[in-house]
Amino acid sequence: MNLKPCILTAATATISVSAVQAATVIYSDDFNDQQNIFSGGPYTQTLAGSAPTIRNAVLGGSASAVWGSGAEVGGWGQRDYGDSNEATPTSSNFLTFTPVSGYDYTVTMTVDTTALGGAGAGGWGESWLTVGFTSSQHNWNGADSGTIDTADLVRFKSNTIATITYTRSGADLLAAGVNYVGWVTDWPGLVNMNSVNQVSVDNFSLTAVPEPGAAVLGGLGMLALLRRRR
Secondary structure (H helix, E strand, C coil), rough: CCHHHHHHHHHHHHHHHHHHCEEEEEECCCCCCCCCCCCCCCCCCCCCCCCEEECCCCCCCCCCCCCCCCCCCCCCCECCCCCCEEHHHHHHHEEECCCCCCEEEEEEEEEEEEHHHHCCCHHHHCCEEEEECCCHHHHHHHCHHHCCCCCCCHHHHHHEEEEEEEEEEHHHHCCCCEEEEEEEECCCCCCCCCCCCCCEEEEEEEEEEEEEHHHHHHHHHHHHHHHHHH
16 A cells, blocks of 8 residues: 555645644733722723733743833823723833744734824824834833834824734844833823823733744654654
8 A cells, every 4th residue: 555645645735734723822911800909999901910811821822911000200100990801001101022043923902092083183193102112111212123013003093993914933022122012102192191182902912923934844854753653
């Protein structure tokens, strides 16, 4: 019996499955819980210090990660304020993260600017929110520009609900000295400081998959194993 077709078919299937395997969820936050960090105070649903819905100690994540306040300016961002099931940040916010080589990392987040109704065109409305990986907690200042998604800025004037998806390799993130993942704004302390200028974020996630080359190598390794067992 000729086993070569079977071996090649098995190896091809292995490569295909490896290339499309499910992403590993490192962080995910739907902001649907009021954690009452400052119970009884005026800002009981403070975003900083709150825990994401999912936080896994895999592929650079931390099981104890919380949203940082290192870049907050002018006031505190809130999570699920008024049972809104979303976050209303005032500034950039981040989770700790240490990338691993051999994986592609994707950060995703939905931004809703419709509460502003397109206001601020030509002025502060040109400012924006986006996602990215950074070496430190900071608002936009030009640093880490190579690992922040500047191609998909959601401007405050846009009057839209937009989902940003940004992918970078672990090798690139390591080379850039990345320590955090989150969202970035160029004008902190502008929105969500009152009941009028409201911008919200939702469904934040960080996932990882093996880089395509690593998946192919895994398939080739399986092929070699099958050949030896023939």
